[in-house]
Amino acid sequence: MMTDNNLPQPPRWPDRLLEWFLSPDLKEDVQGDLHEFYHKRLTQVNIRQANKDYWWAVLHYLTPFFFNNQSANYSQSISLSPVMIRNYLKIAWRNLMLRKAYTTINILGLAIGIASCLLIVLFVQHELSYDKYHTKANRTYRMVIEGMLAGKKIQTAFASAPAAPALMREIPGVETATRMDSRGTFIVKKGNESFKEERIVFADSNFFDVFSIPLLKGNPKTILKEPKTLVITESIAEKYFGNTDPIGKTLTFGEKDVYRITGLCKDVPSNTHFHYDMFASIHGEQLGEKWLSSGALTYAVLREGYTLEKLNATMPALIEKYLGPEIHEFIGISLADFKKRGDKIEFVFQPVTDIHLKSHLDGEIEANSDSKYVYIFSAIALFILLIACINFMNLSTAGSANRAKEVGIRKVLGSVQGQLIGQFLSESVLVTFMALAVALVIVAMALPYFNQLSGKAFEVSVLVKGMMLPAILLACLFIGLLAGSYPAFFLSAFKPVSVLKGKINAGFKSSWLRSTLVTIQFVVSIGMIIGTIVVYRQLNFIQNKKVGFDKDQVLVLHDTYILGKQLTTFKNEIKQLSQVANATMAGYIPAGASNNGADGFEVVNGSDQPVTYRDKTYSIDDDYLPTLGIKLVAGRNFSKDVKSDTAAVLINEAAAKEFGFKNPIGQQLRTLGTGEPDSKRIFTVIGVVRDFHFESIHNRIAPLVMYYGADTYQMAIRVRTSDIPDFLEVLERKWKAQTNNPFSYSFLNDRFNKTYQSEQRTGQLFSIFATLNIIISCLGLFGLAMFTAQQRTKEIGVRKVLGASVMSVVVLLSKDFVKLIFIAILIVTPIAWYAMSEWLEDFAYRVEISWWIFAVAGLLAIAVALLTVSFQSIKAALMNPIKSLRSE
Amino acid sequence: MKRTFLGEFEEVVLLVIAGCTEEAYGVTIWERLQQQTGRSITMSAVHATLYRLEEKGYLASELGGATAERGGRRKRFFALTATGSKALLEIQEMRANLWQDIPAGKLQVIIK
Numbered sequence A: 001m002m003t004d005n006n007l008p009q010p011p012r013w014p015d016r017l018l019e020w021f022l023s024p025d026l027k028e029d030v031q032g033d034l035h036e037f038y039h040k041r042l043t044q045v046n047i048r049q050a051n052k053d054y055w056w057a058v059l060h061y062l063t064p065f066f067f068n069n070q071s072a073n074y075s076q077s078i079s080l081s082p083v084m085i086r087n088y089l090k091i092a093w094r095n096l097m098l099r100k101a102y103t104t105i106n107i108l109g110l111a112i113g114i115a116s117c118l119l120i121v122l123f124v125q126h127e128l129s130y131d132k133y134h135t136k137a138n139r140t141y142r143m144v145i146e147g148m149l150a151g152k153k154i155q156t157a158f159a160s161a162p163a164a165p166a167l168m169r170e171i172p173g174v175e176t177a178t179r180m181d182s183r184g185t186f187i188v189k190k191g192n193e194s195f196k197e198e199r200i201v202f203a204d205s206n207f208f209d210v211f212s213i214p215l216l217k218g219n220p221k222t223i224l225k226e227p228k229t230l231v232i233t234e235s236i237a238e239k240y241f242g243n244t245d246p247i248g249k250t251l252t253f254g255e256k257d258v259y260r261i262t263g264l265c266k267d268v269p270s271n272t273h274f275h276y277d278m279f280a281s282i283h284g285e286q287l288g289e290k291w292l293s294s295g296a297l298t299y300a301v302l303r304e305g306y307t308l309e310k311l312n313a314t315m316p317a318l319i320e321k322y323l324g325p326e327i328h329e330f331i332g333i334s335l336a337d338f339k340k341r342g343d344k345i346e347f348v349f350q351p352v353t354d355i356h357l358k359s360h361l362d363g364e365i366e367a368n369s370d371s372k373y374v375y376i377f378s379a380i381a382l383f384i385l386l387i388a389c390i391n392f393m394n395l396s397t398a399g400s401a402n403r404a405k406e407v408g409i410r411k412v413l414g415s416v417q418g419q420l421i422g423q424f425l426s427e428s429v430l431v432t433f434m435a436l437a438v439a440l441v442i443v444a445m446a447l448p449y450f451n452q453l454s455g456k457a458f459e460v461s462v463l464v465k466g467m468m469l470p471a472i473l474l475a476c477l478f479i480g481l482l483a484g485s486y487p488a489f490f491l492s493a494f495k496p497v498s499v500l501k502g503k504i505n506a507g508f509k510s511s512w513l514r515s516t517l518v519t520i521q522f523v524v525s526i527g528m529i530i531g532t533i534v535v536y537r538q539l540n541f542i543q544n545k546k547v548g549f550d551k552d553q554v555l556v557l558h559d560t561y562i563l564g565k566q567l568t569t570f571k572n573e574i575k576q577l578s579q580v581a582n583a584t585m586a587g588y589i590p591a592g593a594s595n596n597g598a599d600g601f602e603v604v605n606g607s608d609q610p611v612t613y614r615d616k617t618y619s620i621d622d623d624y625l626p627t628l629g630i631k632l633v634a635g636r637n638f639s640k641d642v643k644s645d646t647a648a649v650l651i652n653e654a655a656a657k658e659f660g661f662k663n664p665i666g667q668q669l670r671t672l673g674t675g676e677p678d679s680k681r682i683f684t685v686i687g688v689v690r691d692f693h694f695e696s697i698h699n700r701i702a703p704l705v706m707y708y709g710a711d712t713y714q715m716a717i718r719v720r721t722s723d724i725p726d727f728l729e730v731l732e733r734k735w736k737a738q739t740n741n742p743f744s745y746s747f748l749n750d751r752f753n754k755t756y757q758s759e760q761r762t763g764q765l766f767s768i769f770a771t772l773n774i775i776i777s778c779l780g781l782f783g784l785a786m787f788t789a790q791q792r793t794k795e796i797g798v799r800k801v802l803g804a805s806v807m808s809v810v811v812l813l814s815k816d817f818v819k820l821i822f823i824a825i826l827i828v829t830p831i832a833w834y835a836m837s838e839w840l841e842d843f844a845y846r847v848e849i850s851w852w853i854f855a856v857a858g859l860l861a862i863a864v865a866l867l868t869v870s871f872q873s874i875k876a877a878l879m880n881p882i883k884s885l886r887s888e
Numbered sequence B: 001m002k003r004t005f006l007g008e009f010e011e012v013v014l015l016v017i018a019g020c021t022e023e024a025y026g027v028t029i030w031e032r033l034q035q036q037t038g039r040s041i042t043m044s045a046v047h048a049t050l051y052r053l054e055e056k057g058y059l060a061s062e063l064g065g066a067t068a069e070r071g072g073r074r075k076r077f078f079a080l081t082a083t084g085s086k087a088l089l090e091i092q093e094m095r096a097n098l099w100q101d102i103p104a105g106k107l108q109v110i111i112k
Helices: A012-021 A024-044 A047-059 A076-080 A082-098 A100-128 A163-170 A234-241 A308-331 A335-340 A352-358 A371-398 A400-412 A417-454 A460-464 A468-492 A496-500 A511-544 A560-576 A624-628 A643-647 A653-659 A724-738 A748-754 A757-791 A793-801 A806-840 A851-878 A881-886 B008-019 B026-037 B043-056 B082-101 B106-111
Strands: A140-149 A152-156 A174-182 A186-190 A193-197 A200-203 A215-217 A229-233 A250-253 A257-265 A278-281 A297-302 A344-351 A554-557 A580-585 A597-603 A612-620 A632-635 A648-652 A668-671 A682-689 A704-708 A715-719 A745-747 B059-063 B076-080
Touching (some): A140 A352, A163 A174, A229 A234, A352 A371, A371 A417, A371 A757, A400 A468, A417 A460, A511 A757, A511 A851, A554 A748, A560 A580, A612 A653, A653 A682, A653 A704, A715 A724, A793 A806, B008 B076, B026 B043, B076 B082
Parallel strands (some): A229 A257, A648 A682
Antiparallel strands (some): A140 A344, A186 A193, A215 A257, A554 A715, A554 A745, A668 A682, B059 B076
16 A cells, blocks of 8 residues: 655645645545546656646646635635625624623723824824925925024024025025014004004015915905005904905004005914914015124025025025125124134025924024924824733733633634634724724814813814825724734634633733733833823923022013003002012013014123124113012122113123123123124123023023113013902003003913923823823723633632632732733833933933832832732632632 | 536546446546547546536535545545436437437448
C-alpha cells in the first residue's frame, strides 16, 4: 500500500490555486482525484512531466462551473447575504439584551467617548478653517515687520502705512494690497442714542476684494472710495436701524465725525482672524506718511503664478529705497551702518490662513489661538476614543468565557469561522451605532456648555451639515469593526472540542493582552490627571503671583475722554468721595484694553554712535503710582508742583538695567519721536519703579519708560468700600450728570484674569476631558471586575468555606488591577514630565513640576480604581458560599 | 419531471458508470473513458459532467471512507439512479428503432 510520506507530493502552487478556487463541497474529492492522477502519472513519466501535467489539469478547472457554482447552499458568501445579516442583528440584539449591565457599560463608555470626540472634532475643524473661505486665500499674505533694535526683537502684525500703495505701485506681481487700521473704541451716535463700539476699522476700498465677506448692498466698485463713508454688518444695521434700509443714513463717531453708510455686508464669519462690525473708508483719514513711524495692517494678494519667493526677493530694494533715507533721518546713520551694528528691519509675508494658529506678534487684532492646542486636543480626542475602544475589547474578551460554549455549539452545528466573525462584528457595530445615537443626544445637550467653554458658537445643525454626517457614520462603522475585530477573531477561533469539554478558561488566561490594554488606559488617564494638576497650578501661580501692582479693589471707568474739559473736575469730584482712596487717568493700564506706545531711546552720554533702544512707553499722571500700588525703588514720583517734570521720566528696573544705569537718577534719555528734529526731546530720569507686569506673564518684564502726561482714555479708581453696588450707583449718577454717553466700567482683577482666558480655557477643557477619561476607564474596569467576580464565584465560595475573610477576598480580587495601575504610573511619569515641561517652557515665570504631583495623580487613580473594583469585589466577597457552590 | 436532453459525452459517461463493476469515482471513470473512446479527455471535463449529471438527477453520489493514498481525502462514488438507467434504456430503444428503419444495404453506401 502506498503511503503519502515516501511519495513526492504534487506541486504546491496549483494545489493552492485549486483550494482557493473550488467551491468547498467539491474541493475534497476533486482534489483527491487530482492527487491520485498525479501519483499515477508519476509511475508513467518523470517528475517534471508529471508536475507539468498536474498544472495543466488544474488549470482546466478554472471555469465558472467549478467556482462556487453548484453549491449555493454551502458557500462562504452566505455570511453576507441579507438573511444572514438580519439574523446576525437579531442574535446580536438578543445577546445585548441578555446582559444588560455589560451592554449599558459598553454603550455608555463608547457614547461618552464618541461625544467628546465629536465635540473636539468640531472645535479642531473650526480652528483649522480660519480664513480659508476667502476666494483668494491661497495667494493672500499679511505683510509684517520683523526687526532687531539694540538686541531686542521687534515683531509687529502691522506694516508701515505707505507700504500697501508702494507694493501695488512698484511690484507687478502684487495683484492688490489693502490696509486696515483700527483706532480703538468709538462712541457711535445716531440721533440721541449712543453706543460704544469696539469693532470699528478703517479700511481701503479694495477690502471686500481681498476678503470674501459678502456685500449685500452697495456697489463693490466704488464702495469705501469716498472719504467718510461706511459699510456696516447686518447685525449693526439691525441694532441701529431695525428693519429699515440703512443705505444713505449717517452715524456719528465721537462728537463730530459724520459717516454716511454706503454699504451693507454679512457679519464677518466666526472663522476669520478679525471680527469688525463697521468698515469706514481709510481715505481722508490721518495716516502717517513715514515708513518708520506709521502702521497699518497690510494684506497683499499675489497674482496667480507669482510666488512668495519672488516677492521676498523684491523686498531688499524696497527697503533700500524707502527705509534707507528714513533711517538716516531718524537715527542719523545709513542703512548699511544700521545693519552693520546688528540692527535690522525687514518685511515678512505670512499666509493669511496661518494667522489664527501661528501668528503671535505685537499688535494682533485678536488674541490668536495656537496650533499647539489643536494638536493637544486632537490627541485627547484620539485618546478618549482609544480608551473607549479598549473598554469594548476588554469587556468582550473577558466575557468570552460566557460565550465560549455558544461558539462551540455553533461550530458543531456547522458554523464556519467567517459566520462567527460576522456575528461578533455585527454585534459590535450594533453597539457602536447605539452608542452613536446616545452620543448625539449628549452632544446636543452639552453643546451650549461647550460653546461657553471653548468660546465658539456651534449649533447642533453642524453635525448634519455637508460631509459631517456621512463621515461620522463611516467613522462609527470603522470604530465598530476595529473594536469588534479582536474579540471577533479571538472568539471565533475557539476549538469546539476543547470549548465543550470545558477546557476554555482561556477567556481569562490570555489576559496579558487585556492587562496591557488596561495599563494603556491608565497611562492615558493618569497622564491627563497630571496634566490637569500642572495646568491648574501654573494658572494659580500666575493669578496669585505678585504682579508688582495691587490689582484688587480697582475699578476702571471706560471712555472718560468724552468728558473733555470737565474731566479734571470730574476726577477731583470722584477723589472727594468717601468710598474712593485715589483716582488716576489710566489710558495705559497693565491689564485688558489699554493704549500702548513705544518709542526709540538713546542714552545721552556724549557718545557719537549711541545705541538705539526701542521700549514700551506709558503716559501717566502723578496719581498713577499710588492708585495702582506700584512701588518706587529710587527717586521720586511725578509732582504737580515741579514744572520741569514735563521733561522728566520714570523708568522701571528692567529699563535701568537695559540702559546700563548704575545710578539712574539724573541720567538723560533722548527720544527719536517721529523723526522731525523738534520731536527729538531729552528727558531726565527722576525715579525708578519696581518691575511690574505690564504685559502678559508669559513674558519677562520688559523695559518701560513712563512720561508725565495723563492719558484720558479711561480712569482707574481705587475703591475703599466693600459696598460696591452702592458705590457704582453713586458713580453712575455722577457720570450721567456729565454726559449722555453709556456708563461702562470693569474691575482690574477681572481684566487681569481675562488675559489668561486661553490658559484657563485649556485648563478647564483639560480637566473635563481628564475626568471623562477616568470615567470611561472606570466603566471598563467596573465591567472587568464584574466578570472576574462572576468567573471566580466558585473559587470565592470555596475560599470562604475554608475560612477566608471578606477582606482577604476583596484584596484577592483587587490586587491584579492595582498592580496594573502601578505599572501605568511607572510608564507615564517620564512621559508626563517631559510633556508638561514643554508646555511650561512658554511661561517666563513658572511652577516647578514636583514629585508629589505624580504621587497625587497615581494615588487618585488607584483610589478611583479601587473604589470601582471594590464595589464588585465586596459584593462577591459577601455572597453566601452556599449559593455559589450549590448549583452545579 | 421535465425531460432533459442527454448529450453524447454525458451518455458515454453514464454508460461507463453503468459498466463499472467496482465503485466508480473520478479517476476510474476518467481512465475507462479514455480507454473506451480512445480520446484524450481532461479530468476537469469528466468532473464537470459528473456533477452536471448529478444535478440533472441521472447520477447519485456519496463520499466514501478516508483513504490513505490521497492525503486522507475521501473519494466521491457515483452510481446510476433510476432516472439515469431509464434515460439510457430510452436512448437505446430509440436507437434500436432508428436502426431498424434503415433499409438493408443502405448502410454500406454511407460507410463507404
